[in-house]
Amino acid sequence: CRIVVLISGSGSNLQALIDQLDTPADIVGVIANRPQAYGLQRAAAAGIANECLDHQDYTSREAFDQALMARIDAYQPDLVVLAGFMRILTPELVSHYRGRMLNIHPSLLPRYKGLHTHQRALEAGDVEHGATIHFVTQELDGGPLVVQGRVSVLTNDNPETLAARVQLVEHQLYPLAVNWFAQGRLRFDAEGARLDEELI
Numbered sequence: 001c002r003i004v005v006l007i008s009g010s011g012s013n014l015q016a017l018i019d020q021l022d023t024p025a026d027i028v029g030v031i032a033n034r035p036q037a038y039g040l041q042r043a044a045a046a047g048i049a050n051e052c053l054d055h056q057d058y059t060s061r062e063a064f065d066q067a068l069m070a071r072i073d074a075y076q077p078d079l080v081v082l083a084g085f086m087r088i089l090t091p092e093l094v095s096h097y098r099g100r101m102l103n104i105h106p107s108l109l110p111r112y113k114g115l116h117t118h119q120r121a122l123e124a125g126d127v128e129h130g131a132t133i134h135f136v137t138q139e140l141d142g143g144p145l146v147v148q149g150r151v152s153v154l155t156n157d158n159p160e161t162l163a164a165r166v167q168l169v170e171h172q173l174y175p176l177a178v179n180w181f182a183q184g185r186l187r188f189d190a191e192g193a194r195l196d197e198e199l200i
């Protein structure tokens with residue numbers, strides 16, 4: 001299962017995938033939209049093809065996404081994994097990868113779509129929080145849920161300590177979901193994401 005991972009930053013989720021994916025999952029390419037993304041170094045250290053497509057080189061979202069699609073498709077992926085990829089995708093790109101694009105979001109969706117999720121959970125006084133892996137659809141952070149991981153919110157938590165604990169869960173969750181997809185045990189159909197019964 002040929003996987004392309006898209007990143008924007010440190011790539012700790014990418015690293016978790018590099019460390020924990022089993023065959024048939026195989027990361028064949030990493031693409032960053034920012035030249036300084038440390039995740040590019042992680043890919044290089046792991047001997048994985050990597051490149052930067054700087055969104056600042058493009059005058060429109062559509063032009064960037066067209067170029068991004070061409071670069072992604074050059075790897076002929078079975079799955080595209082967004083790992084801290086901080087871009088809003090155009091409908092064209094989303095529909096092009098329908099059913100084979102995953103994202104990780106640092107909240108228990110459908111709560112806290114968008115940004116600053118840890119701050120918002122703290123302000124709401126939530127006692128639990130977490131991360132969600134979902135299929136990417138036209139709705140931002142709204143696609144069918146694949147799997148969620150939960151953490152307790154501690155009374156002395158701040159956004160940084162909470163984010164750190166959520167990231168530990170993320171780094172377990174994403175390899176699990178991607179391995180399921182690679183093993184053909186995760187389907188995306190009209191009703192949403194389906195997991196083969198024997199996994200439950």
Ligand code: GRF
Pocket residue numbers: 007008009010011012013014083084085104105106131167170
């Ligand atoms: C992760 O916390 C993820 O939930 C969010 O952005 C962060 C990316 O971190 N989408 P990294 O680049 O994978 O370290």
